[in-house]
Amino acid sequence: xxxxxKNILNKIKAGEISMVPKWHFVLRGVLWAxxxxxxxxxxxxxxxxxxxxxRESGLMFAPLxxxxxxxxxxxxxPWIIILASGFFLLALYVLVSHYSFSYQxxxxxxxxxxxxxxxxxxxxxxxxxxxxxAGDFANRHGVPGLAPLYRGVGERPPQDVTKGxxxxxxxxxxTLIADSGEVYTVELxxxxxxxxxxxxxxxxxxxxxxxxxxxxIKAFGVRINNGxxxxxxxxxxxxxxxxxxxxxxxxSSYKMRTVE
Amino acid sequence: xxxxxxxxxxxAVQSGNVEAFGELINxxxxxxxxxxLKFLNTSEEIEDxxxxxxxxxxxxxxxFDAEQKFSPWIYRIAHNTFVxxxxxxxxxxxxxxxxxxxxxxxVAKETTDSKALENELVEEMGHMIDRLPLKYREAIVLHYxxxxxxxxxxxxxKIPVTTVGVRMTRARAKLKELYxxxxxHHG
Numbered sequence: 001x002x003x004x005x006k007n008i009l010n011k012i013k014a015g016e017i018s019m020v021p022k023w024h025f026v027l028r029g030v031l032w033a034x035x036x037x038x039x040x041x042x043x044x045x046x047x048x049x050x051x052x053x054x055r056e057s058g059l060m061f062a063p064l065x066x067x068x069x070x071x072x073x074x075x076x077x078p079w080i081i082i083l084a085s086g087f088f089l090l091a092l093y094v095l096v097s098h099y100s101f102s103y104q105x106x107x108x109x110x111x112x113x114x115x116x117x118x119x120x121x122x123x124x125x126x127x128x129x130x131x132x133x134a135g136d137f138a139n140r141h142g143v144p145g146l147a148p149l150y151r152g153v154g155e156r157p158p159q160d161v162t163k164g165x166x167x168x169x170x171x172x173x174x175t176l177i178a179d180s181g182e183v184y185t186v187e188l189x190x191x192x193x194x195x196x197x198x199x200x201x202x203x204x205x206x207x208x209x210x211x212x213x214x215x216x217i218k219a220f221g222v223r224i225n226n227g228x229x230x231x232x233x234x235x236x237x238x239x240x241x242x243x244x245x246x247x248x249x250x251x252s253s254y255k256m257r258t259v260e
Numbered sequence: 261x262x263x264x265x266x267x268x269x270x271x272a273v274q275s276g277n278v279e280a281f282g283e284l285i286n287x288x289x290x291x292x293x294x295x296x297l298k299f300l301n302t303s304e305e306i307e308d309x310x311x312x313x314x315x316x317x318x319x320x321x322x323x324f325d326a327e328q329k330f331s332p333w334i335y336r337i338a339h340n341t342f343v344x345x346x347x348x349x350x351x352x353x354x355x356x357x358x359x360x361x362x363x364x365x366x367v368a369k370e371t372t373d374s375k376a377l378e379n380e381l382v383e384e385m386g387h388m389i390d391r392l393p394l395k396y397r398e399a400i401v402l403h404y405x406x407x408x409x410x411x412x413x414x415x416x417x418k419i420p421v422t423t424v425g426v427r428m429t430r431a432r433a434k435l436k437e438l439y440x441x442x443x444x445h446h447g
Contacts (some may be wrong), residue, residue: 002289004289004307004310004311004314005282005285005286005289005309008281008282008315008318009278009279009281009282009285009286009312011315011319012278012281013278016316016320018319019318019319019321019322020319020320020322020323021322022274022322022323023320024322025269025320025323083438101414102416103418103419103420104414104415104421105420105421106420106422106423107420172326196293199443
């Protein structure tokens with residue numbers, strides 16, 4: 001027995017060195033896995049909320065309308081929440097890197113795989129109506145942090161995007177009854193981009209992209225809000241007004257450019 | 261008679277057999293001292309550092325999964341101990357970000373024949389290995405001196421297997437350069 005071996009064994013026998021119990025490592029493993037799952041859920045929740053907010057506000061479609069739309073998208077996106085999701089995504093990567101299935105793959109694979117997975121799950125969640133229910137719940141119970149977050153989506157729409165219902169349609173303009181109840185005139189011109197194979201009909205729920213001056217919006221883009229049936233005043237609990245008939249207008253009367 | 265495996269001995273230690281840990285020290289002391297010598301490029305404090313590795317191994321032995329191989333586990337502890345020692349001395353050769361770990365690489369697979377041939381070369385080039393950058397030196401030492409596979413080295417260093425392959429290829433190329441320069445110098 002050499003000195004090093006003798007020295008260590010003596011220390012062990014004298015109780016100077018002792019083993020850390022197995023439960024300590026099991027607990028650490030469980031805590032790590034729990035933290036990874038929690039951080040993953042937060043990242044997915046935040047990212048799906050960003051997608052939900054962008055869809056609900058119509059901002060998601062803004063980049064389709066050229067530079068003006070892109071600038072609008074950049075200026076009005078919920079950057080704090082986007083950055084928070086980025087932070088949690090990064091934290092998730094750090095936590096996942098602890099596992100051999102992650103660190104044994106090149107960073108580009110593990111990182112891209114993780115980002116793809118989180119985006120896919122977030123996209124799925126934002127289509128399920130989860131955020132509508134979460135928003136209703138948060139508002140009803142006044143959940144701190146969440147209630148103002150969800151109220152912000154509905155009550156503080158981005159500038160230059162107006163959501164509402166089409167009414168009184170002509171070749172060069174239409175009247176928009178905004179979700180807020182305001183009535184605006186939307187001016188269309190030959191640079192206004194309408195949805196491909198557009199057939200705007202009265203009563204259609206739309207997002208109008210363009211600067212609002214008093215009661216007129218000079219639209220550079222119009223997008224049909226496919227995800228929502230028009231919400232008329234009585235549906236919003238504001239009373240008054242009868243549900244309008246929805247005459248389909250001939251789409252060929254539009255000479256505007258459509259979104260490719 | 262078949263020799264008792266490291267994993268079986270480690271399991272015995274986990275069950276409270278202190279003498280079994282003596283056998284693990286017996287098996288790994290020389291290997292870890294050689295690894296430390298090549299890693300740190302100095303013989304100072306090697307004895308203390310290797311003792312530290314064994315103490316950490318005993319303390320954390322319950323975290324060892326007997327379904328896995330023991331050698332990558334103990335070399336991982338040694339690697340961390342030596343990296344910390346380098347950091348303490350302010351001469352760590354590792355950066356937080358290593359570009360080699362980012363992209364996938366296609367590297368030649370390890371083969372028994374080429375390994376036997378290269379073992380002889382590496383033995384001859386022992387003194388030149390000391391001149392390699394730390395990340396290449398460590399891969400060479402773990403593979404040729406400590407007989408770890410690429411997969412096991414990847415577990416020790418917590419890097420992709422393809423990155424181990426890249427480091428090995430670059431280390432061999434660097435050794436070749438050093439060898440040729442040496443030949444030229446000595447006529």
